[in-house]
Amino acid sequence: MFDKILIANRGEIACRIIATCRCLGIATVAVYSQADANARHVRLADEAICIGPAASRESYLRADKVIAAALATSAQAVHPGYGFLSENADFARACADAGLTFIGPPVSAIEAMGSKSAAKALMQAAGVPLVPGYHGDDQSPALLRSEAARIGYPVLIKASAGGGGKGMRVVERDADFEAALASCQREARASFGDDRVLVEKYLVRPRHIEVQVFGDTHGHVVHLYERDCSAQRRHQKVIEEAPAPHISAAFRSAIGTAAVDAARAAGYVGAGTVEFIVDADGAFYFMEMNTRLQVEHPVTELVTGQDLVEWQLRVADGQPLPLAQDAIPLQGHAIEVRLYAEQPDTGFLPSTGTLEHLHFPTALRHVRVDTGVERGDVIGPDYDPMIAKLIVWDETREAALLRMQQALAGTRIVGVGNNVAFLSRLIVHPEVRAGGYDTGLIERALSQLLGTDAPLPADALAVAALWTLQADAQRAATQASISTDDPHSPWAQSDGWRINGAAMRTLDLRDAAGGAHRVSVRHDGRGGAELDGTPAQVLHCEDAALRYRLGTRQGHATVIAAADGALHVFTAAGHAVLAPIDPLAHVAGQSDAHGGLSAPMPGRIIAVLAADGARVAAGAPLLVMEAMKMEYTVSAPADGTVTQMLCKVGDLVADKAPLVDFEAAA
Known part of the structure; x- marks a missing residue:
């Protein structure tokens, strides 16, 4: 086995690889850009080398710098993770030329699968079913447009060298084809350095089911069952689960066999994923093969009990696959969601900023968190805005869905916009609960999932008011202790006691949607208060966590005061952002003189x-x-x-x- 490997990646996948290497006693070398100098993967690795500026094309995509870093640190192998150089045949070849083991498939397999059109031809020869389409070399816009008309709209334009939803456009009519093609080619050129595309029939309401495959240098190829990745937005996966719900044993066997046939046809070694699109009638068609580890590999690990990164390392070391096909277990159900720094209510625009507060559920047998960031880290504009992957497992799908609800409820992120509330609504959507949903689910249900008109979570206003009262009391007490020699003097108290009655005040708060709320407060003079007539009290407070009483009920909450002054209130019912309204502050109108x-x-x-x-x-x-x-x-x-x-x-x-x-x- 290797003594030291270099990880040619960043973020959560680099941290994930480091975790397995630690278990195996393998030293790790991280590479990083100037923007990632303090990144978590850099902090976790045994060694780290800066390879360039923030722009990935000048750092993480520079094969020469990565290889130089590996040689300088005496690493024996390079793990590419996913994205960046992971499916770059020239990089794999350069590693071999430098005497480094590339922890991935052979160059020939990467080249065979790297071009979607070439891959389709190979799969057709291997008898793997294909979606009707054009996969040829002639890339003239006129020909591509005529092929789209021949196939019949709607069609999907897809970057030939693409993946991850980039360089893909669905075109509904002929009049939109030219603009969609130009946009697709621009994105493909920027992401992959290759603007070639293919055009395929766009299946309406299909499922997206993929199969994890593994091959070794001894001629063995197996599959580790399937994953359902049908919940997608802009062709990017949002929920992944294994095994796929509502499929028969015969279907599982057939799609697994087709995936193994595809891997054998490519002469495959290492971890790969064969992706299929499944029509409403149950017919499945080859889409592409990703010649790397997938973002969603944890769900496969949880239902099989296998460490796929360890499998990669052993296979790259020349060892045979750890298990034969009939010995690979399939137990329970696993679900993964991707937590992104984005703003769902404004078109899912990426969000940048500092993670002022970051809390995940405690990792146990049933819950796993893969992340590349920690509290205080910055989500910048240079890379993918993923914060973490949240993965759960249980004996049944129903129990796993409940686990995911609880895990999302226990996730608290402050400092950047995020999709936790969106995912919380998605995971309880009736079609998700039922299983067997198609790739169009999110677009159809988007208005329900955004929840822009959703009421404030229960107790959110009361908790914000209690936190504000306590914070005001603490500030007053601190000031009194500074300004008086007798902190026990009644003039130094801030408990709301009055000679002739209770102190009264109102708190005005504005929610994230701009709605104004008023809470009437009547102090009881004993450290408690009535909020809109209901007795309320903070029973215990430690850091940001509160235990409170409201009427006859008790509850737990977390309140984070963000840098912009807003209060992020997390209760069992959800997350609310409430900003105190200063009645003396001047609210300036937005200048729109030029309609800028x-x-x-x-x-x-x-x-x-x-x-x-x-x-x-x-x-x-x-x-x-x-x-x-x-x-x-x-x-x-x-x-x-x-x-x-x-x-x-x-x-x-x-x-x-x-x-x-x-x-x-x-």
């Missing part, structure tokens, strides 16, 4: 689609920006005129930076 359009997040301008003075219709695309590896289009908010473009292609823009001077039509 600003950047929805930090990013880079990659296309300017309108000129100064152009008259445009509402919804017309004005420019395209790239952030966190995805494209976002800024469109005209109404019919009007582009007075002035305030940015150009290549500009790096900050959050809220002015982009377009726009004048709406009268």
